Amino acid sequence: METAPLRLLASAAVFLCSHCFFCYADNRGPNYTFVKHATQAPRVSYHDYIIVGGGTAGCPLAATLSQISNVLLLERGGSPYGNRNISRMELQVENLADRSLTSPAQRFVSEDGVINVRARVLGGGTCVNSGFYSRASTQEVRDMDWDARLVNESYQWLEKVVAFEPKLIPWTSALKDGLLEAGVMPYNGFTYDHMYGTKTGGSTFDQTGRRHTAADLLRYADPDTLTVLLRATVQRILFKKGGRRPQAYGVIYKDEMGNMHKAYLKHGSASGVIVSAGALGSPQLLMLSGVGPADHLRSLGIEVVLDQPAVGQGMSDNPMNAVIFPSQQPVEITSVQVVGITRSGSYIESFTGYNYLPALAGNSSGGDGDQQASQRRLGVFRSPRKQRTQQNMVEGADQVSIPDEFSFQGGLLFEKVARPLSQGHLRLKNRNPDENPSVTFNYFMKPEDVQACVEGMKTINRVIESKSFSDFRYSILSVDDLLGVSANFIVNNRPRHGSYDSTTLEQYCKDLVLTMYHYHGGCQVGRVVDHDYKVHGVDSLRVIDGSTFNFSPGTNPQATVMMLGRYMGVKIQNQRLEQKKMKKP
Template sequence: MGVWWWKLLFAILAGIISSSELCASQNDPKYRFTQNATSAAEISYYDYIIIGGGTAGCPLAATLSEKYSVLVLERGGSPYGNPNITNLTSFGAALSDTSPTSPAQRFISQDGVINSRARVLGGGTCLNAGFYTRTSPQYVREAGWDGRLVNESYLWVEKVVAFEPDVQQWQSGVRDGLLEIGVLPNNGFTYDHIYGTKVGGTIFDHHGDRHSAADLLQYANPTSITVLLHATVHRIMFRTKGVSRPRAHGVVFRDASGRKHKAYLKHGSKNEIIVSAGALGSPQLLMLSGIGPADHLRAHNIRITLDQPWVGQGMSDNPMNAIFVPSPVPVEVSLIQVVGITNFGSYIEAAGGENFAGGSTTDYGMLSPKIGQLSTVPPKQRTQEALSKAIESMESVDKTAFRGGFILEKVIGPISTGHLELKTRDPNENPLVTFNYFQDPQDLERCVKGLSIVEKVIESKAFSQFKYPNMPISVLRNLTASAPVNLLPKHTNSSLSLEQFCKDTVMTIWHYHGGCHVGKVVDRDYKVIGVDALRVIDGSTFNYSPGTNPQATVMMLGRYMGVKILNERLVASAAESLDDRTSIQENKY
């Protein structure tokens, strides 16, 4: 390492470099400890093997590398140097890319809703709309987390990736409209999850540049961490002979050329493999490794390591519904900045911009069919043909028709759950996942109430400059369900109910979770129940999506569990040392 690195590290430890300077110092497109998996050894050994360099995996790896050797296996590439990831104005470009090398892998749930999963170092933080907000104290208590360490872990994350957004006219109009209609109090700018209206944080800095979980790797000890890109894990290996129950001891992965590699844990009772492959990837990998429902695994000719019927169960995706509001005046490009946190279980947010739905400013709006957000036909009818037709129709319309933005609502939780199953034994293929949107009537009720709030905001005096006076709510609702999102005529009846609107126009907000729930698949320390030396640490363990948007809490969890694991090993080492000294003293006599 050069002298500059040690000076930087000392300054970080001393706390004399600001977060902005820290971020600016890491402009190199990749870290020195990051390499393509094709250059990896055929066999290697580490104290910790982390499967997935995503939202949780990066902070977890950085933390564990402080004391131990760590291997991170990431199936995607680097986010650095890719403007479709790093620039706010290019939001959605990566999500619209359906090529095999895209940082976003598109999947369609069995419900028919088009979705996407990350395939890039930094995970979903490289693809999302950037909103940064903590979860509630109640969520922390229910999760059994240590409140002080949670707070310290959030701060550790925020020094690198979180910023106060520049709130302009459109977002201000939504904020003031929420306050006018009674979503109170006004909580100003805060990362905290509080009832009322607030401005949250963002992972986009004041230059519009994204800061992802991959940036947290700058905390890592560069001599103790190896990050392999384009490394797809096919299975976890278990030792079953001479042990009381299966013990994870290595992984099999392939590089981009298809060459097989094996990575093993070094000898040591405390060393572990940690799965952080996301809500789809983690349960999928457990099944591929023989941990899952026995009958389902046998159907795929997978050798059973542990019959675990809960793997893949409890899958959830927070339903999102939105209303498009054409604006008579220009609207700044903005992603999520303002949120109204209601007391009945719905979150109100907004995104907008000049031609943001698909025009000249950016061709990839947050609710554009180019990224799969096809709200104009019911989920089961959202075929590739429908997408193509929608995009063609959209591009033939005068771009001024798209000037404006969306006000959306997201249902808390949700209560409705589904399940995940393997489609094939190929880890590169998406599993089959069902979310069962609005299966629970309370979710539908919350959607209706949330959309009622959205409509009141649109009709508020504070928001009036962004609404054509001759467009009542009934017209806007049908406009959203028919055009201009993709201009496919569908509903002409002005009496379209909010219940039907919720079902027909439901989309994802990319907050899916579950499949490896605490208490069913993993314990409170995220150790996989029934086997040794294996944990799952990511959003697949969540029963409910934390806060209004989960990325802050997933990053926090990576840091939190990293610190907990280090502390556990420190205490264990101290106890062993004490036992050794006691034994020596006893032997003297």
């Protein structure tokens, strides 16, 4: 899933689509006749395919399979349509602040002490991330052992609906030029492709600021053969255990009123249960269903269907480290538009806008008093709406009154470690599928990851000091000033080790690490699933989502996770058609 701390203001837009059953009206969203709440579902139903998780991969997968099969898509969250915090770029950070039980972004804190979220909405992480759209590189496609032609066709299928060329604002134009000055060469122009150098990437926000998500890909579905149920929380997968190997034959799910329902597979070897619940949800559900490390499952009273120690292993998150950059010029609100892809193992990106600082300075407990205290540490980055002088910019928070309403003029420059070697694990806390599992990412356990972060931070420093960025930079604020004050309000639950400047970048990376929301692993290809995404050791069960990744592809993975849903939908569809042909006399 990728998102960012932005607190922004709203504006209205209406998007129209030519499909008769897919049109927007007053932000209510498409009229999908096949989308219902789980409370409307029968207690028992039968399907060719049951997909658990209507997220980034699940929506394109369901839309594709529905073309030839009866498909049930179960999503534990609600609809993204009608929620302006999802649809409007200016409001996206509001999802991070929403702690309700129905929030589209469910908060969790890793055992490393880093605050994070997982999606809980139809469309998954594409509804709560920062919208950057970037394909996997040619080499990454080879590393994944995918069919390059089908990969390309699948990306194109997505891009007709969810990908757009952004209109660069002056800030991101300056970032582009600053990256080139900093040596992140060449400039590759606007492209969805992933390649070394600086580029303008795609966005799932169109030029009116409206977000387009994986849920929009359901426009491709056959409305007569697809059923999508919202607020449907799968409790466990059902297995037959009398044959040569355990075989999945259905699921039990709970609606929002607490009623239990059963969905079964129709008879036939081509049907199956497909788990697309994300990097936390998929390994969690396998374990709750009895597929995982036997000793761990028995300790929680879970009957073991298959002892599979690799479930929950290989968990990795791409660490992010950031510098807050106050601008002496007004900066428009936007999301990620430009990226620098370095050869040292880091990617450089930026967000702009105002009022996202309280989200970054929030606390893990969520107490209002603590958050107010955190906000008072913002110092030079928190200012009244009236113009402040350069003198009071450096006097600090204690000498400046902090009004109830304030704005921040500037942006967030950050680097992501591209392929971290550090990995962790996921374990269940209990048997409740509504609660988050325990996850440890072991950020910066490997020294190579620390070095990649340091090189990324050095690149950011060169961008800050570049001529291209000089029109935005306060001349009295040095790089060391920015690093030192940024450290005062970047919040996680990790210990701090003194003050920070350009001579302490290693410690800055370790202590002030944030998530890039690109966590993956837990059901990795080669360990838990094969290259056809079938779970080793059981029949009629696949996992298709980012939990199968050994690395996060592209600059940002959402494009590739959506592509994987389409890609595997086509492959399964073709396999099913071949089986039908073979059965004909």
